[in-house]
Amino acid sequence: MVFTSRTVPWDKAAHSRELLLSREWLVTNGLGGFASGTIAGAVTRRYHGLLIAALPTPHGRTVMWSHVSEFLRFPDDDVVSLGAEERAGGQLDLGAADYLHEFRLENGLPVWTYRVRGIVLEKRVLMLHLQNTVHLIYRILEAETRPRLELRPAFYFRHYESAVNEGLPAPYHLSAIEDRYEVSAAQSELPPLRMKLANDDAQFTVSPQSIHQVFYRVEQSRGYAYEGELWSPGFFVVDMQERDLTAIIASTEAWDIINVLTPETALAAEEERRAKMLDEALPEARSKFAAELVFAGDQFIITPAGRFEEAARAHAAGDEVRTVIAGYHWFTDWGRDTMISLEGLTLVTGRCLEAGYILRTFAHYVRYGLIPNMFPDGEKEGLYHTADATLWFFHALSRYLHYTDDRTTLHLLLPVLIDVAEYHLRGTRFNIHVDPRDGLLAQGAEGYQLTWMDAKMGDWVVTPRRGKAVEINALWYNALELLARWCREEGDVKHAEKYGDAAKSARDSFNQRFWFADGGYLFDVVDCNGQSQANDSSCRPNQLFAISLEHPVLDQKRWASVVNVAQKKLLTSVGLRSLSPDHPDYKPIYSGDLRSRDGAYHQGTVWAWLIGPFVDAWLKVHPDDTTRARKFLETFPQHLGDDGIGTISEVFDAREPHFAGGCIAQAWSVAEVLRSWIKTA
Template sequence: MPITFGPHECGSPDREWLVTDGLGGFATGTVPGLRTRRYHSLLTLTDPVTADRRLALAALDLTVTLATGAKVPLYTHEWESGAQAPRGDRYLESFALVDGVPRWRWRVGDVVIEREVAMRHGHPGVAVTHRVVSAAEPVGLAVAVMCTWRDAHDERRAGDGPLQVSQVADGVMVEDAYRVAGPSWQPGGGWHLGAYAREEAARGLPATEDLWHAGTYVDRVSPGDVMEITAWGGDLSVRPPAATAVVAAARTRAQELIATAKAEGSAETLVLAADAFVVRGADGPDVVAGYPWFGSYLGDTMTAYEGLFLDTGRADEGRELLLAHALREADQIAEPGGPWAPRSSPDAPLWLVHAVDRHVRRTGDTELAARLVDPLGKLLRRRLDLDPADGLVRLSTAASWMNGYTEDGPVTPRTGKPVEINALWVNALAALADLTAEAGRDDTELRGGHARARDAFRARFQAPEGWLYDVIDGPAATYPLGAGSRHDDPSLRPNQLFAWSLPHAPLTEGAGALHRIGAALLTPLGLRTLAPTEYGYQGEHRGGRDDRDIAYHQGTVWPWLIGPYADARAALGLPVDDLFTGLEAHLNEWGAGSVSETADGDPPHRATGSPFSARSVAELLRVIRKA
């Protein structure tokens, strides 16, 4: 079903849209067209080798000239002065996401104009169409091309030097990196100074840049006709297909993705959302963790694997990804307990084992099991530090998926034996034993190791509060309530869910604990990372970088955690049917057709972080299809 916003919602800059090219490049912005982030553009290109992103085409500013001669701008910008001008967003009649293609519809009296934006899958470029839907007679359309060329995470100012611009017959070539083409080109020139991005200011980051007006496309368009503009990178000498053809192909591809996945209802929307994160780089398939600022991370990729690939009918593509990652990671040397680094977590190889296990279980691909048993075993031996006393995994640094970090150090230190790491470890040992058996080899040692780790988990992680410890055997100095040389941390967090949710989970009982977890952590958009009654709880995930990192895992809601929570409930025979209502409704708001990375811990749980999150989409899709 299309996602549609009416005139009132079209004015909200909190609602964002996204289209992608399957290579890591994308176009994204707000529904009213206001550029509130440094990342908002109609074309951001990804280097095929380094995966670095550069922002290219910032905007196409549309103005309509009516039969009376009146010129009506249909675009909007915010400026460093605080002004928002012009206010073309006030003429928006609707915004719709139809088969993954965003469509804006402006009305000025009896004149109706629609814009659609699509990207050609597997090619670095964007297509933009402007259709005059209704008018008593032809109208004039002028589209100003606003350019830059910079790292996607930075800003460019006029003082940084001029853009290298070459005029060509149908438009302009910028920095020999991208080209813009369309009808009736009128060269321009000059900087528009002080474009302001309010979301960057709210995050405590530089918020002002300058945009280069390269020129304007001018055309007189009759009702029913279309004005087409295309921008692309790569081989600039080869012009892409017509913009209308690219839009039509994008719709057809979306319908094929849904048919392949055999999806219905909200799963259709989630299948299209999932497609945005699956990209092809120099080494084959990969996963972008989130848009518009995240790259690829092993832990995120493998956590999202089942939803992105197995629940969308992309198992062959997924197999290629698993082979590449497993073989590459196994060949890399990593010291157990090595230096902590942001966004690096020891759970990543454990999630890789889980992903391979799920792939083999769901597809019957025993050949993959035989190929990857040894590399996966090698990877775990190199990456994990085991306590010889009980066979559980210990962390000698603060690293975990809870990786908020300030200049004072990690916000959520989990040195010791974290509950989710060890639940994943127990699961990985059983999974490796099964994969070894699939390969026709002796699995006795792995079975023994699994039994030992499982029994140690069961004996050590039960907390007197009625749930599981978040970390055991941690240094007392790390925890405010610690006493003695070691400390077991009973903070009520969602990490313990994996003790029940995984296929080879260490626990098979615990309905009482799960009720306590749900009562304290469950929200309409997922689970809080810390109970509101706990020391250090942060109910809002906002402000500068340190403020956001402090709150990141101290109460902030993570939608992807709905997956392990639903699995844990199902494993204990509890219903899951009523868990997804809020998240399904969320598809119609912040990141249109997608699921956000995070949300505030306090009601009404306003979305935060990345508007388009791979793990959030993948886990919601997986459990909806499983329910």
């Protein structure tokens, strides 16, 4: 059954061929693994491939299957290429442009339709949930002749972050038993890639081939190595007739797992899983644009592969491990992104059980009053350089309790939350501490980027924001108010009074210190670098959290002014600028090499996720005007047809036409747009 469909029409006479190379698709497996590429079929990023497997520690996510060349051979020996390959020096084979009729997402999954000499061929990519297994499925829908389908897979095993000219070069070893083939790399501890063609009439021809000078155009534009090589052991061949179905199945799983599901049963199982997803979501999220975002959001919720000790601990306690991938293709699970995304990804989508798993998973990793900033790929322990992720944990728990009233989880986590508050009050790592003179939370350590504006290249911290940052203190006040309430509800009067008093002190000082009267908005940081009265008047979106959170720290009489300034200087059709255009450091374009991009990352670049707190703050000023609030979101449905098809990008240029950049799929972008869409329904 088709619940959602998004079509990217293709007319070779009317559309630029570049569209097929710039639009990307993504399929995930619930482990952190994925398949992704361009509509055309060319690999343009190091992260593109048909199987990027999420392997156990220490391997992490690994590119196991990079590319497939697809041909139709007709009885008169005419051969047609259906995909795309690009070589250095401008050699581009873009057969897809001549024969592609349509690309669409059907229930969030990619489908290609080709028309060639009276034949209509359909192709689908499917990853099996919680397996490192991909099915590349072909079906003839109409046929005037009987074509032969030839498929040549190509590989270059490497970690997904490795440059395209690094990895495990040929020779690879190919072994075959009946219809089962295994490709392995010499002197490697990686599992073999197991492949088969799911068609009784299929044949495999051994014909080793090295493919040189493969050109990765996006890597070149981003300032990285952009020429690599691939290796192919040979090609599959199958004669197809109308309604015939065949599929290449590739996997790092054992053969007894691979053989459980045929392509037909795998498709049916995934369709059933997606139907359940919509059934569990809030009614407002079950159709059209919102339903597309439900499917997009599913891509980020994972059971992390390889963290076996963590899983064993959770299972022993009758629990499960879940986390959130911050973005595709390159992010892992980040604490801040997870907590901000929790409501949009799990609560409005009805996945409350998994929301609880996520909260309890991160609670287990609290160290020195902090949750991890992020988990490096392929590693078991997190990094803790963050001043705000732990405070977002309080917000996420509050939203979880709003939807579930799960007092058992609250009772379980309350001692952890009290420990967090105590560490902040007396001081913890990275100079995170409450200033006893005013009750405000300060942070900052040389060489570290501790707020969400965290760009760093080498020793250069682009936006250090050391001192008392506006959103850190809005979050701190919100956390104290929540904790005081939870302590009262659990009968802990002593701690309730203590945190209530701390909240009052923070609120009084905040309203005295952060108001920038000349601008009619809030300072971004006060006491910069620990220097009293050294205040940063940069106009940034961070001030909105002083209004948007459950317990706003800012006096209500100033809400309208802050929202009006943000609307005038920061709001765009795809999110909010990270810095006002009138600032001398403002950079409107996010492009170029790493230094150029990091220099613009939080210096003007638009972030889609910030539309969520803006809508929250705007509705607090205009509580009865959800119609106008919805208009702030009206561009996002169109964006689902651009860049990463069916999902929302990480960032955009601050200047029109707001080209997308960064990750093609970002968790908090999807989560906050979906949450705001439901809120303004």
